[in-house]
Amino acid sequence: MAARPKTIVVGGGLAGLMAVIKIAEAGIPVQIFSFVPVKRSHSVCAQGGINASVNTKGEGDSPQIHFYETVKGGDFLANQPLAKGMCEAAPGIVYLLDRMGVPFNRTPEGLLDFRGFGGTLYSRTAFAGATTGQQLLYALDEQVRKYEAEELVEKYEYWEFLSIVKDSEGACRGIAAQDLRTMEIRVFPADAVCLATGGNGVIYGKSTLSMVCTGSAASAVYQQGAIHANGEFIQVHPTAIPGEDKHRLMSESARAEGGRMWVPRDGKPWYFLEEKYPRYKNLVPRDIATREIYHVCRVLKLGVDGKDMVYLDLSHIPAETLNRKLGGILEIYEKFVGDDPRKVPMKVFPSIHYSMGGLWIDYEADGSGNIVAGSPRNHQTNIPGLFAAGEVDYEYHGANRLGANSLLSCFYGGMLAGPAMVSYAKGLERSCDAVPASVFEAERKRQEEACGRISALSGTENPFVLHQELGEVMTDNVAVVRYNDKLQAADNAILAFMDRWKCIDIHDASTWANQAVSFTRQLWNMLELARVITLGALRRDESRGSHYKPDFPERNDGAWLKTTLATWTPSGPEFRYAPVDISLLKPEARKY
Template sequence: EIFDICVNQHLGLGGGNMVYLDLTHMSREYLERKLGGILEIYRKFAGDDPCELPMKIFPGVHYSMGGLWTTYTRKSDGKGMEFGAPKSMMTNITGLYAFGEVNYQYHGGTRLGANALLSCIFDGLFCGKGVVNYVRDETAEPAAMIHQGIYDTMLKQEKSKVDALIERAGGENPYHIGIEMGEEMTAASTVVKTEARMQKALTKIQELQDRAENMTLSDTGMWTNQNLSYARALRDMLKLAEVILVGGIERKESRGSHYRTDYPERNDDRFLATTVASYDATTGRPTISWEDIDADLVAPRARTYGAVDKAHNAKTQAAKPVTA
């Protein structure tokens, strides 16, 4: 509702993107006990005391769900992962691992509270041993033995990217492109989605990608150049934005934080699967495939948020409990 008022209906404060959250009817002692950390952050950055004045809030993006594709090795009995397996949490680039929040294993359609911390701790404790085993038992040669020409080639390739950005004079401001990208993705692919709006955003993002090829940097120095760093990151962000939109368009259902008014129901028969995006070098565009989710240990069920489903309760009570 807050998102709809702020973004879709433009009914926020002064026509902007904020609304009031009034906590002033609650006692200071209660608010400090329940929301102490949040209140401290708000006072620091907003300069107002939420105990005395209504808070100005906006539904912002604070986490990117999903991440790099990684593999894992299942135990022989099928119950969980094999401890210390060299391939667990390895990406499709041999020897490159993705631990914690950068991979996709623990997120799915939404992220439960503390799952980010869980993924960091679990991957480090459970899969870190696999890296040691890989380096010790499976690598053909240590990195120090790789031919110097490989490093020189990659260094030259990256330097050419930097030089091209520094020398380009197309007139496009990278920060303006970034703002337009953020506004478009906020409107099309956050809380509420439709195919028509995502298709419109996809066209816009592809237009911004073309404009990004004509960026001009205001700082052309080679020392702590934040413009250069941002411009390089922006091109990657535009690719990620395209992936998010194409994946959202292809997933014709609602699941977790992915809510589409044109497909409001979850469809396990078709979409109980991870969205996997791959880069097509011939087209420069992402391609979408699906990786089935193994739900043998925890079967999916309706998220009723406290509503009682008697038939489902009877069925789950009859089933044997699963322990990890």
């Protein structure tokens, strides 16, 4: 084994940057590839905060309660050792972020302030205004810049990940990537590679996600043999501002700070969540709030002005409090809608928001369910040497994610993945430098040919129109309320899109900064993943967390307390199911 292993992290959001920091801290060089300058990654969109049971408010909160609520919030589909490890690490993580200079809101005594969030009755969420994700990402970006100045980290920004390079034994030995300016395709050898490429909400066209969240990288490795797990679990956030280009998130923290949801009924406000859930009120988990809003608008037809719209009302809260704790989202509402939420109720509707599913990853736990630190199995996919962390992996959240747990799982995932990559690389018998050059050259050629085929597409279809149609099919049929006949129809539609994809007209012959070629490649990858989501949903005949079928309204642990595993084949995804690790908490009815 070479004295200094080579490592690659793809994706520069919270999970990717944390993995980078852990690797660099071990004195090992790391190359980071990102579609956008890392500081512009989607983590900036996280608003409300990050969970950690620090218990500064004398409420008796503890990591054990956080763990229980995370598992219950996920309807018992999460593997419990990782969720436990995450919740136990959370207070230390928030302290570390604080030491890195994140401007968290403070109590009058100068301590970290915490607020409530969905699915809990404790004040557990540390926050920096209402742009917590942005502030966390910046803190990590700054730490990485320090390592960049020390030449331990090398950034490749405006590069698109295309594929992994596999050796004759099927292990990952590097990546192929494309410079999005020169369009040059190169291969980069590495002993360990981590994908931290985020979620896939752009498959649904309009969502709360950023434009880069197409799931393309995850789909590419899925097509190379990586297992994709629990794809059918897609979180729909209850409160977003519908838009033409995207739906803009209105953070759950608005409700945590006292925001109330209502619609007019018989001339009076009807606080439908408070009435039905007297304990948790407006802070029931997201899947539940979203279904209630659908019920109010689509079944009872009580949406505001008869439309798909409900009120999220902050106007009773003092403006000073709102500015200090929610300034970032008030500004978004003012800028994009034009009304002042300090004075009038906001109009919101649910939007596709987060993928609980993703690349399957492993972990190593001891007999008591504690994660073994530094184990190379942690966060490793089924392809040796390929790791995944952040929204792109399927762990931690089960069938539904609690608010403010995503920043936490990104950070914790990166914290585990980095050292795991180092252990794995150090334990290799043969370094990537010993892999024949022909292996790398073959992958480069394969990618160059694939790119050439896309550039040569000269049919009649427009890739951006196809994407819009895909988004409509997915949003209409594979979102909040799911029926088997509609899911089947959606899959048929995706297959038709795949045929039409072959008739795309690229109409841009440029070999410089060609976004049409890049988008068309990602569109194919989105179609492959769309089938994983749709067919996974079709097969799962029960209701659990975000996955809801009126024809199968109950959770069915006997038949379905298991992880969906999808493997790519040329004729579509093949499904298997694996048991869930429920060794620490017994599944129980999920009541709020």
